[in-house]
Every structure is written in C-alpha cells, then in structure tokens.
Amino acid sequence: MAQIRFSNVTKRYPNGHLALEDLNLQIEDKEFLVLLGPSGCGKSTTLNMIAGLEDVTQGSLQFDGAEVSAVPAHKRDVAMVFQSYALYPHKTVYENIAFGLRMRRHPSAEIDVRVRKAAQALEIEHLLERRPGQLSGGQRQRVALGRAMVREPAVFLMDEPLSNLDAALRISMRASIKALHQSMATTFVYVTHDQAEALTLADRIVVMCQGVVQQIGTPDDIYERPANKFVANFLGSPPINFIDGQLERDGTTLQVRCGGISLALPASKTFQLAARVGQQVTVGLRAEDVDEGGTESGSGADCLITGEISSVLPIGSDQFLGVQCGGQGMFFRVGKERSFSVGERVELPINRSRLHVFEASGGANIGVSDESRRVAR
Amino acid sequence: MSYALYAKRIGLFLASLLFLAYVLAPVLWLVSSSLQREANITSVPPHWIPHPLTLSSYRAIFTAGDSSAATGDNASFVPSTAQYLLPALRNSLIVAFAVVVLNLIVSVPAAYAMAKIRYIGRDLSVYFMLATRVIPDIALVVPFFLFIRKLGLLDNLGALIITYLAITVPFSVFMLLNYFESLPDELDKAARVDGCSRLQTLLRVFLPLALPSLVAVILFTFLASWNEFLFALMFTQTPASQTIPIIVASLTSDFTTSFSFINAAGVLAIVPPVIIAVLFERYIVSGLTAGAVKG
Numbered sequence: 001m002a003q004i005r006f007s008n009v010t011k012r013y014p015n016g017h018l019a020l021e022d023l024n025l026q027i028e029d030k031e032f033l034v035l036l037g038p039s040g041c042g043k044s045t046t047l048n049m050i051a052g053l054e055d056v057t058q059g060s061l062q063f064d065g066a067e068v069s070a071v072p073a074h075k076r077d078v079a080m081v082f083q084s085y086a087l088y089p090h091k092t093v094y095e096n097i098a099f100g101l102r103m104r105r106h107p108s109a110e111i112d113v114r115v116r117k118a119a120q121a122l123e124i125e126h127l128l129e130r131r132p133g134q135l136s137g138g139q140r141q142r143v144a145l146g147r148a149m150v151r152e153p154a155v156f157l158m159d160e161p162l163s164n165l166d167a168a169l170r171i172s173m174r175a176s177i178k179a180l181h182q183s184m185a186t187t188f189v190y191v192t193h194d195q196a197e198a199l200t201l202a203d204r205i206v207v208m209c210q211g212v213v214q215q216i217g218t219p220d221d222i223y224e225r226p227a228n229k230f231v232a233n234f235l236g237s238p239p240i241n242f243i244d245g246q247l248e249r250d251g252t253t254l255q256v257r258c259g260g261i262s263l264a265l266p267a268s269k270t271f272q273l274a275a276r277v278g279q280q281v282t283v284g285l286r287a288e289d290v291d292e293g294g295t296e297s298g299s300g301a302d303c304l305i306t307g308e309i310s311s312v313l314p315i316g317s318d319q320f321l322g323v324q325c326g327g328q329g330m331f332f333r334v335g336k337e338r339s340f341s342v343g344e345r346v347e348l349p350i351n352r353s354r355l356h357v358f359e360a361s362g363g364a365n366i367g368v369s370d371e372s373r374r375v376a377r
Numbered sequence: 378m379s380y381a382l383y384a385k386r387i388g389l390f391l392a393s394l395l396f397l398a399y400v401l402a403p404v405l406w407l408v409s410s411s412l413q414r415e416a417n418i419t420s421v422p423p424h425w426i427p428h429p430l431t432l433s434s435y436r437a438i439f440t441a442g443d444s445s446a447a448t449g450d451n452a453s454f455v456p457s458t459a460q461y462l463l464p465a466l467r468n469s470l471i472v473a474f475a476v477v478v479l480n481l482i483v484s485v486p487a488a489y490a491m492a493k494i495r496y497i498g499r500d501l502s503v504y505f506m507l508a509t510r511v512i513p514d515i516a517l518v519v520p521f522f523l524f525i526r527k528l529g530l531l532d533n534l535g536a537l538i539i540t541y542l543a544i545t546v547p548f549s550v551f552m553l554l555n556y557f558e559s560l561p562d563e564l565d566k567a568a569r570v571d572g573c574s575r576l577q578t579l580l581r582v583f584l585p586l587a588l589p590s591l592v593a594v595i596l597f598t599f600l601a602s603w604n605e606f607l608f609a610l611m612f613t614q615t616p617a618s619q620t621i622p623i624i625v626a627s628l629t630s631d632f633t634t635s636f637s638f639i640n641a642a643g644v645l646a647i648v649p650p651v652i653i654a655v656l657f658e659r660y661i662v663s664g665l666t667a668g669a670v671k672g
Binding site: 011014048051052053072073074077078081082083084086087088089090099100103104147151157 | 495496498561563564566567568569570571572573574577582585587
C-alpha cells in the first residue's frame with residue numbers, strides 16, 4: 001500500500017536525451033493507474049523511476065510522503081512484470097517465484113506456502129519444476145505475474161505485460177490482471193501503448209507524449225473530453241477524423257465551415273467558442289459518431305458529412321466506411337443493415353453533440369469548459 | 378544410399394583423418410621421442426613407436442636437482458639447467474593460477490558494469506581498453522621493464538602476474554562484455570526489483586548464465602600466461618622466477634643438446650594445459666559461440 005507522488009520530476013539520460021519533463025503526478029493508494037502513450041513517450045522511464053531502476057535527474061519522488069529518489073531498487077517495496085517476462089532461465093519456475101522472497105530472507109517454510117498459493121491462483125502448480133525455456137508465452141507470463149504477486153509488494157508495476165501474447169490470450173489476461181488488482185488491494189502502475197488495455201483496466205489514465213503529460217483523467221474523461229488533438233487521436237479505433245475549418249456564426253448557433261461542407265456546433269459549446277469566431281479550428285469527429293437514424297437530438301441536416309465512398313470494410317458486427325470528403329479521407333463506423341458500394345455518394349448525419357473542437361494551431365480542446373479542462377490536466 | 382553420397386562421406390572421412398594427422402603428428406612425435414633413447418631419435422627412418430621404450434629422460438628431470446642420484450642411459454646429455462625444470466613448472470603454475478583468479482576478479486565486474494550500467498564515458502572506456510591491445514607486445518617491453526624495475530619487482534613472480542594481467546584483462550572484459558550485452562536488460566532489472574544489489578545481480582543471475590563464457594575466459598587466460606615467453610624472458614633472471622617456456626628454451630642453448638630430454642620437458646609443459654582443457658572440455662564449444670545468439 002503506497003501513495004506515489006512525482007513533484008516536478010525531470011529525467012535526462014547521460015546521452016543528453018530528455019525523457020521526461022516536469023512531471024507532476026500523484027498516484028493514490030490502491031489505484032490502478034495506466035501510463036499510455038506511443039513508444040519513446042517517457043512512460044517506461046516513469047515506471048522505471050518508481051522501481052528505482054532509473055535515477056531522478058531533478059525533482060522529488062515520494063512514497064507515502066517519504067522521499068525515495070535516493071533509495072536503490074532492491075530496497076524499495078515494489079514488484080515488476082516485464083514485457084519480455086525476464087524470467088531467470090537457469091532457475092526452475094518454483095525458484096523464479098521464490099527468488100524475491102529468498103533475497104529478502106523469508107523463512108523457507110513461509111516461502112513454500114506463498115509460492116504454492118500463488119501458483120495455485122495462477123493455475124501453474126504443475127509447472128513448478130520446469131524451467132522457463134520449456135514454457136509457452138502465456139505460461140511464462142503467469143510465472144512472471146506469480147513472481148511479482150508472491151512478494152505482496154506495496155507497489156505493483158507492469159511494463160507492457162501483455163504485448164507479447166496473442167490476441168485471445170491478451171483479453172483473458174486483462175480480466176486476470178483486473179481480478180488480481182481487486183484481490184491484492186495494492187497500488188498498480190501499468191504501462192501500455194494499447195488504448196483498449198488502458199480503457200478496460202484503468203481507474204485513471206495518464207496520456208503521455210515526448211516526455212510531457214498530455215492529460216490525466218478517468219477513461220471516460222480521456223475518451224469523451226480529450227484535452228488536445230494528440231489525446232483525441234491516440235484513443236479510438238479507427239482513429240478520430242480531423243477536419244480543419246473556420247469558426248463562423250450563423251444566427252444563434254456556431255458552425256465550422258470547411259471546403260464545401262459546414263458543421264453546426266451544439267448550443268452547449270457556444271459559450272466557450274463565441275469569442276473565437278473567425279479563427280481557424282479543427283473539428284474532431286469519432287468514427288462511431290454517425291447518427292444513422294437521425295433520431296438523436298442535435299443531429300440533422302445542418303450537420304452532414306457528404307462525400308464519396310472510397311472503401312467498405314465489414315468487421316462482422318459493423319462496417320467501416322472510408323469516405324472522401326472535400327479532398328480528405330475519413331473513416332466512419334456504421335451498422336451493417338444498410339449496404340454501401342465504393343464510388344457511391346453518401347450523406348452521413350453526424351451526432352453533433354459529440355463533436356470536438358480544437359485550436360488549429362496549438363491543438364488544445366477549446367470546446368470544453370475551462371473547469372473540465374483544468375480537471376482533465 | 379547413392380554411390381555419390383558414399384563417395385562424399387568417404388572423402389570427408391579421409392580429409393578429416395589427414396587434418397587430424399597434420400595437427401596431432403608433432404604432438405605424437407613429441408611424446409614418442411621423449412620415450413626414446415637419444416640414438417633412436419636421430420635414426421632414419423624415425424621410429425614412431427619407441428623401441429626400446431625408456432623413461433630415462435623423465436627420470437633425469439625428476440632427479441636433476443639431486444647431484445648424487447644415479448644417472449640413466451642419457452646421462453651424458455642432461456643439460457646443466459635441467460635441475461630448474463621442476464621449480465619452473467611450479468613458478469608457471471603459480472603465475473597462471475594467480476592470473477586466472479585476479480583476472481576474473483577484475484574483468485567480471487568490469488564487463489558487467491560496461492554492459493549494464495549507463496555511465497558517461499562508457500563507450501570510450503571500451504574502445505580505450507581494446508586500443509591497448511592493438512599495440513604489439515614488443516613495443517611494450519621497454520616501458521613495462523622500466524615500470525617493473527621501478528617497482529623493484531625484477532626477477533619476481535609478481536612482475537609476471539602484473540604484466541600478464543595487463544595483457545589478458547582487456548580481452549577477458551571484451552569476451553564477457555559481449556556475452557553480458559547479449560543477456561536482456563530486463564533480466565538485470567528483474568533481479569534488482571526482486572531485491573538484488575548490483576553485486577548480487579551479477580553473482581546470482583548473470584554469472585550462472587555466463588558460465589560458458591567464464592570457462593572460455595579461464596582457458597584463454599591460463600594458456601596466455603602459461604605460454605608467454607617475451608616478457609618472462611625480460612623480467613626474470615634467475616630460476617627463482619623463471620617459467621617453463623624460459624627453461625625449456627634454455628635447454629637448447631647448452632653445450633650439449635639432448636632431444637629426448639627437451640622433448641620430455643616439452644611433454645611436461647603441455648600436461649597442465651591439457652588437464653585444464655579436458656576438465657572444461659564440455660563448456661569450451663558453447664563458450665566459443667556464446668554471445669552469438671541471444672541467450
């Protein structure tokens with residue numbers, strides 16, 4: 001059990017590379033926090049600093065209010081699961097799991113009880129005498145989890161633990177990890193570049209890019225109220241569509257005009273955007289925000305995407321449509337009831353209450369209130 | 378099986394035999410002639426199988442220090458420096474074992490640090506260390522000699538140990554460095570998170586995995602110190618510190634030259650390395666290829 005606090009933490013590697021810039025983050029006790037971002041964004045560096053595997057160049061890192069930046073890895077009460085599992089190839093599964101306890105000089109009777117209990121929970125009891133080389137990827141993953149959970153650490157760290165597994169196994173392991181968090185009641189910090197993993201597992205997500213935190217918030221915040229274009233683009237599959245245009249006033253409502261189309265904005269955004277009329281903005285439009293029936297309030301003839309279908313990709317439950325609109329390619333997700341053909345012209349009504357409006361230059365989300373933006377950061 | 382395949386196999390077999398003979402013939406002749414009388418060795422054609430077989434050369438080596446001992450068939454040919462052979466053997470063993478042990482103590486932590494700890498000047502230190510080894514030994518003899526004289530270690534086994542460490546440590550570090558680098562960084566991190574200090578990580582996780590490389594380093598270091606001639610010739614002056622290559626070489630420059638005696642001394646000189654090689658044989662091949670593939 002531990003609360004972790006980064007205050008103005010900067011990490012610079014000996015080669016001069018700035019991996020992390022002025023990180024301020026408080027991870028609450030028993031929280032499941034996910035660090036999400038593309039490779040090289042500083043998320044693994046952050047995790048390694050919590051573990052004590054990387055030094056803090058500047059700033060302060062505290063566990064439960066006590067400064068730990070000078071405490072070496074082996075004296076911190078953390079356990080870690082690695083992407084490559086990092087099992088000791090020369091030790092049996094039993095010894096792999098027991099190693100952390102042996103290094104901390106637990107009596108061997110107690111080690112035996114704890115190892116067997118963990119093995120039972122992970123259903124790897126029959127593998128205890130094998131060596132890692134004789135195990136499948138999924139089994140190795142379980143051993144790596146066992147090695148970490150047997151320690152009953154204050155902080156549980158995971159560095160992309162599922163990315164080497166095949167898709168089906170990944171989904172079932174996600175559920176196991178979620179269950180593990182609930183049963184262990186300890187702080188989890190989880191690094192991934194997979195948005196689906198982040199959205200399913202996290203209590204809160206930290207989205208990072210090039211060493212800078214872009215947004216901190218619940219999965220719902222991050223998805224529904226992205227702080228900027230980077231966050232909006234990083235989450236969602238297929239990725240969000242961006243349309244550049246000019247913000248104009250049309251009677252009482254605001255609209256964004258670009259090329260041949262104009263998208264009316266919902267009344268809820270008028271207050272935030274009124275002062276920006278005439279500016280260049282970028283509208284973010286998620287693929288699933290097509291309102292096919294036109295039944296939702298707030299959609300209608302004044303918020304239409306018209307264009308020519310360039311591709312039709314059925315995905316079983318739904319279908320993806322590639323649409324060329326004003327010289328720009330976009331992707332939408334629609335039901336499979338209606339059939340489309342390539343080359344056909346379509347008019348897709350958009351659920352305008354779900355439009356996002358970003359600054360064209362800086363990329364910040366300007367369609368949300370300052371209050372919610374402050375919370376989001 | 379086709380005729381062509383048979384022919385190929387027979388060809389390969391004969392070629393291997395030829396190669397084996399080429400490699401082993403000098404060694405066999407060394408052993409064989411050490412068991413022959415002086416007169417038989419020089420006879421034409423040579424006798425590969427000693428007839429009559431005599432142990433007199435060996436007897437001479439082991440009794441050379443004792444002037445009252447009875448002399449054998451080759452008595453007249455025993456060189457005056459023969460009495461120094463056994464002390465030299467002891468000197469060589471002391472030097473070789475000391476170099477092996479000290480070399481491991483220095484090069485194992487050095488290689489681990491260079492492979493797994495990021496520090497400023499890491500690449501430079503690796504290049505610098507290797508650069509010391511592209512200088513031919515002959516160019517280093519004089520500076521080394523001056524150093525050793527300044528340290529007051531001339532004609533002392535310590536001089537040889539220091540010098541051989543300077544020669545073998547860079548190579549050992551390089552061999553181990555390659556192997557440690559091939560082990561994933563995450564293994565190092567896992568061990569440290571599991572509660573190992575840097576030293577414990579090295580001793581409990583990396584060393585057991587590096588065993589084949591360690592054996593290769595041990596063999597290389599032992600053989601390098603055992604066989605070294607140039608520095609030993611320069612830094613040793615009396616039998617108190619002379620090693621086996623120096624004494625064996627001196628046997629040829631006496632008033633009389635006894636082939637059987639020199640060959641017996643030669644056999645004696647190759648016994649310790651052969652024993653070491655046989656002991657570690659099962660690790661050698663894997664050690665030589667270690668680091669080629671990710672462990």
